[in-house]
Amino acid sequence: SQQGEEDPQALSIQEGENATMNCSYKTSINNLQWYRQNSGRGLVHLILIRSNEREKHSGRLRVTLDTSKKSSSLLITASRAADTASYFCATVNSGGSNYKLTFGKGTLLTVNP
Amino acid sequence: NAGVTQTPKFRVLKTGQSMTLLCAQDMNHEYMYWYRQDPGMGLRLIHYSVGEGTTAKGEVPDGYNVSRLKKQNFLLGLESAAPSQTSVYFCASSWAGKRGEAYEQYFGPGTRLTVT
Numbered sequence: 001s002q003q004g005e006e007d008p009q010a011l012s013i014q015e016g017e018n019a020t021m022n023c024s025y026k027t028s029i030n031n032l033q034w035y036r037q038n039s040g041r042g043l044v045h046l047i048l049i050r051s052n053e054r055e056k057h058s059g060r061l062r063v064t065l066d067t068s069k070k071s072s073s074l075l076i077t078a079s080r081a082a083d084t085a086s087y088f089c090a091t092v093n094s095g096g097s098n099y100k101l102t103f104g105k106g107t108l109l110t111v112n113p
Numbered sequence: 114n115a116g117v118t119q120t121p122k123f124r125v126l127k128t129g130q131s132m133t134l135l136c137a138q139d140m141n142h143e144y145m146y147w148y149r150q151d152p153g154m155g156l157r158l159i160h161y162s163v164g165e166g167t168t169a170k171g172e173v174p175d176g177y178n179v180s181r182l183k184k185q186n187f188l189l190g191l192e193s194a195a196p197s198q199t200s201v202y203f204c205a206s207s208w209a210g211k212r213g214e215a216y217e218q219y220f221g222p223g224t225r226l227t228v229t
Binding site for chain 2: 030040090
């Protein structure tokens with residue numbers, strides 16, 4: 001069962017532009033995480049935001065969380081060709097099943113030089 | 114510090130054959146996971162473990178078994194491989210928060226399995 005759903009499924013931009021990806025989820029969460037996956041590789045953790053946080057920054061990444069709308073967004077500023085990858089959100093539910101993550105299907109980001 | 118390693122990286126099986134995928138982590142993480150990734154499906158959880166000697170079913174456990182005899186190792190077994198198990202398999206590990214919640218997961222490089 002999919003908890004996080006990313007939007008859009010695919011995004012193509014020019015180098016230097018900003019990229020925004022959105023994630024919606026259905027149940028109460030403990031935390032929400034964003035991951036990047038380069039083609040043919042394992043996932044790499046980018047950022048974790050807790051349910052009581054509204055915004056976090058890491059370098060060129062900015063993540064927001066709106067628990068009232070059950071949604072999160074990932075903003076990559078000043079994108080580079082090396083940012084080309086799939087991006088996944090994953091949620092950790094609050095309550096009894098908080099030891100596992102549920103991943104969305106991902107957004108494929110292409111940054112054109 | 115190798116992080117999370119997986120062996121083998123590639124494997125081709127015939128229908129009905131068995132195999133074991135090995136995952137090892139050197140970060141002393143409590144939690145370990147096995148996922149499969151298929152085109153357009155994202156990652157789906159097969160089995161997971163919250164500690165040495167414990168395992169539990171995930172979203173798609175049928176046709177797989179797991180064991181965690183040592184904290185650093187998590188084995189995934191296919192007893193009788195089927196073409197539907199052709200996929201890329203990822204192992205991951207994470208530490209546990211104060212209330213047992215999972216934090217960031219560290220992933221292995223994946224095993225590409227083809228069942229003919």
